Amino acid sequence: MSIRGTIAINIGKLTQWGLQTFTKGGTSLPGKLAVKLDPDVLKHLSENFDVVIITGTNGKTLTTSLTYHVLQQKFPNILTNPTGANMEQGIISTFLDGYSRKVKHEKGLAVLEVDEASLVKVTKFIKPKVIVNTNVFRDQMDRFGEIYTIYQKMVDGAALAPDAVILANGDSPIFHSKELVNKQIYFGFNHEPDGDTAAHYNTDGVLCPNCQHILRYKFNTYSNLGKYYCPHCDFKRPELTYAVTKVNKLTHNSSSFEIDGHPFTTNVAGLYNVYNALAAYSVGRYFGLTPEQIQAGFSAAQQKFGRQETIKVDDKEIILNLIKNPVGLNQVIDLLNYEEDPFSVVSILNDRPADGTDVSWIWDGNYEKLLDFDIPKVTVSGIRHKELTLRMKVAGIPEDRLTVLPEVTDVIKEFKKAPTKKIYVLATYTAVLQLRKELANQGYIAERMK
Known part of the structure; x- marks a missing residue:
């Protein structure tokens, strides 16, 4: 290995150690620094x-x-x-560890x-x-x-x-x-x-x-x-x-x-x-x-971040599901067929770059199928809550069962007031991050990096 490669790996490892020791971690920065110092560092690390x-x-x-x-x-x-x-810098960080x-x-x-x-x-x-x-x-x-x-x-x-x-x-x-x-x-x-x-x-x-x-x-x-x-x-x-x-x-x-x-x-x-x-x-x-x-x-294998992840909020059971496209959304909605207990639904739609800025896909999702279940309350939130609210109304969700919360930080209060013990959350990537951060701030989960 070249001297440049050795320096890149050592700097990356040192940065990773510092982040893991003094902060809540960090999955990309060590890789970003290492590849800046040596563009071929991934080849050296994986050989x-x-x-x-x-x-x-x-x-x-x-x-x-x-x-x-x-x-x-x-x-x-x-x-x-x-x-x-799962991008280049994150994979370099994985190999550094x-x-x-x-x-x-x-x-x-x-x-x-x-x-x-x-x-x-x-x-x-x-x-x-x-x-x-x-x-x-x-x-x-x-x-x-x-x-x-x-x-x-x-x-x-x-x-x-x-x-x-x-x-x-x-x-x-x-x-x-x-x-x-x-x-x-x-x-x-x-x-x-x-x-x-x-x-x-x-x-x-x-x-x-x-x-x-x-x-x-x-x-x-x-x-x-x-x-x-x-x-x-x-x-x-x-x-x-x-x-x-x-x-x-x-x-x-x-x-x-x-x-x-x-x-x-x-x-x-x-x-x-x-x-x-x-x-x-x-x-x-x-x-x-x-x-x-x-x-x-x-x-x-354990439950993964946002993939049917179950979180307790007081006496409520929150089942967190990541959604990002119509096929995934429809499969999550299909899961509700197997639920035997009463449940409510919270759907959160963001449009940050990590989510995808085009949210037109919600119109290809089968929200109409929510009418097949006796859901007492559907809550809508997120940056694009207005579009999602319209989509729910077009799907036929009755207005007296629909609650709109523009701020994701208000969703946890809504969990506590839900008419059911179980609440299924359908959220885009950065919405999951926001929600988990707020749950961590309130002591319901230990925060971890994604």
Whole structure:
């Protein structure tokens, strides 16, 4: 390693130590300083690690957590970016921390969540063994553009590491739409008998890449995912190497299912999270773990920031769900089907850069489905509370059940006055940060960096 690289790493480690010792932490600044001093620092830091990268639109953080805990059953010398700092500087900071803890002369393993637009910046320096592609949905239009733009960024990033094997969601048509330099292995669902159906009319990514006709489905799990085929040409879902073969039971806080005939349970709910578990299982099997080891990893994984995170506020139970695009929102709303107790809903919409400044996606979210539940109170808050209030009114939420709180700091007072013990919160990224900060200030949780 060059003297410049050594200096960059030492300055980064010193900064990281100072932040962790004297402040509440910080996930990006050490990486920013290190890369300023040596643009190749990420290459130096990662050269003694085998790397698994998790990327895609939805599910990266939970899939990364599950994968990390699964692989930890066989590989104790492993690191990850648990705070979700998934851009270049955050990943450098992750390696700075791991560089200090790594056993000398022993090759390490890193499981990294990587922002899909940042993948090309990361694979310029890191040559991963495996890249996991979770899905591609419309997200942050101001930053990414349409889904085909997002996927091209992922393709370009993978091409810089041509020896990396891609474990891709085979149920997503876009992942079978291009010839890649990388070998691809597919996972997906085979839990239902074949039928014939179409995706919802307001679904992206359902055009055949060969002939542009609308795809049909033998079965459709959600959004554009499922066992697709084109009725006008030979385009169809590829053969799956790893598959969910049965969904046994879904509740509001757990999932029970089978993969390749093996039973599994997780403490997260929703069909979309079964996909995340399937992705983690696929990585585990690729690295030679047994189904028993994989279940042990699932059991060890903890709730992640804003992903069905449960927080107690006096006698109330707050279930915090991060939302950022219509597909994710609809999946969270679908979770409410499994709730057996009465509940209220709080929805918070911000439009800061980290959220995406274009909030038009709320009109593609199925807020109308909230009418299917006997919800005594719906509260709206956030920077864009006016747009969200209008959306709720158009969805048919009665005005006598709708409360508008422009300031997120007032939401906690509203929790305490809620007519139900349970409150489901649907919030964008910076709104989750605001809410958690206020909860920490009031002593309900310990503040942590994301």
